[in-house]
Amino acid sequence: MRTPEELSELFRQRGRKVTPQRQCIFRVLEGNVTHPSAEVVYEAARAEMPTISLKTVYQTLNDLAELGEIQALDLGTGMARFDPNVDGAHHHLVCHECGKVRDLYADLDGLTIGQSDAQGYDVRSAEVVFRGRCEDCRTAEGAGAGASAGSGRRASFRAATTATE
Amino acid sequence: MRTPEELSELFRQRGRKVTPQRQCIFRVLEGNVTHPSAEVVYEAARAEMPTISLKTVYQTLNDLAELGEIQALDLGTGMARFDPNVDGAHHHLVCHECGKVRDLYADLDGLTIGQSDAQGYDVRSAEVVFRGRCEDCRTAEGAGAGASAGSGRRASFRAATTATE
DNA sequence: TGTCAATTAACAATCGTTGGCAATAGAGTG
DNA sequence: CACTCTATTGCCAACGATTGTTAATTGACA
Structure with a gap:
């Protein structure tokens, strides 16, 4: 903006x-x-x-x-969210608990599809939404049992972060 | 399902x-x-x-x-859409005009983020939504001017298609 | 057979968002 | 400055998707 x-x-x-x-x-x-x-x-x-x-x-x-x-x-939080950042190359991390959103600057050159794969769609945009619980929600409530630990997740593209609420 | x-x-x-x-x-x-x-x-x-x-x-x-x-x-079409296909590895092509959705079976191994990039989020899922106009909407209405042609888009991962409405 | 969940109808209520309306304010133009 | 036309406000209604309420009925399962 x-x-x-x-x-x-x-x-x-x-x-x-x-x-x-x-x-x-x-x-x-x-x-x-x-x-x-x-x-x-x-x-x-x-x-x-x-x-x-x-x-x-x-x-x-x-x-x-x-x-x-x-x-x-529309990040699935029930209401529209407005982002003054229109720099295009970023995506979003959404906490499904508190709705907090963080920008994710990611090297997603790979995130385009060829015409042959677009099934006739004139593709204009590709959005990636990563969902999970944010740190605040994890530490705040889930003090006891910690099932996750995100075992096998691989890091496959570079990402730089940016603040948010 | x-x-x-x-x-x-x-x-x-x-x-x-x-x-x-x-x-x-x-x-x-x-x-x-x-x-x-x-x-x-x-x-x-x-x-x-x-x-x-x-x-x-x-x-x-x-x-x-x-x-x-x-x-x-929640594909931004105003109402919840239900997908019996829970095989995980597919994403969606959404027509912003008629709301039609197509599955996109994509090789998105790259679509996970490392703990260091997750900013404290316990990331559970990553959804990719590609938006554009579907073939029906393009041919139906926009007979005349065709500005797009999707110039520089690169195909960077394999994708296999699947029917839809 | 009996119990308790499920269904139904009909309706109100929610929430985010948009619309109408009439009155007023005020930005831009000359 | 004066004029015009958009913008704003307040208030309230309405939307569409979804959930809740109630009371009466049905029917699945033990």
């Missing part, structure tokens, strides 16, 4: 008006690595601007997604 | 009763590669058993998912 200033310019170019509400949402999203839901963006925005409405938040998030400045993610 | 007979046996073992409704749903799912939604299962079941209720369908699908006999998928 671009900077709030650049976004303002972009909105103007597209005939959209640059309102304080929208600027507020731009700021909330700037550098946000928590993959927030609309509700979370709403709360954060209200901290600065108590009268902002949930409607406007949804509206603006959709506008941004339309412009390709953020990505709406 | 096992055969209806085996499922019946399994249900009895678990103290669940084997009702005609459940058996009907077992049959609907047997060999079903269409990744049906609950509603679709409901319709198919009603063909055989007109009085079956949607509630029972949801109940039974959840039971089967609990037992690991089917997998509930």
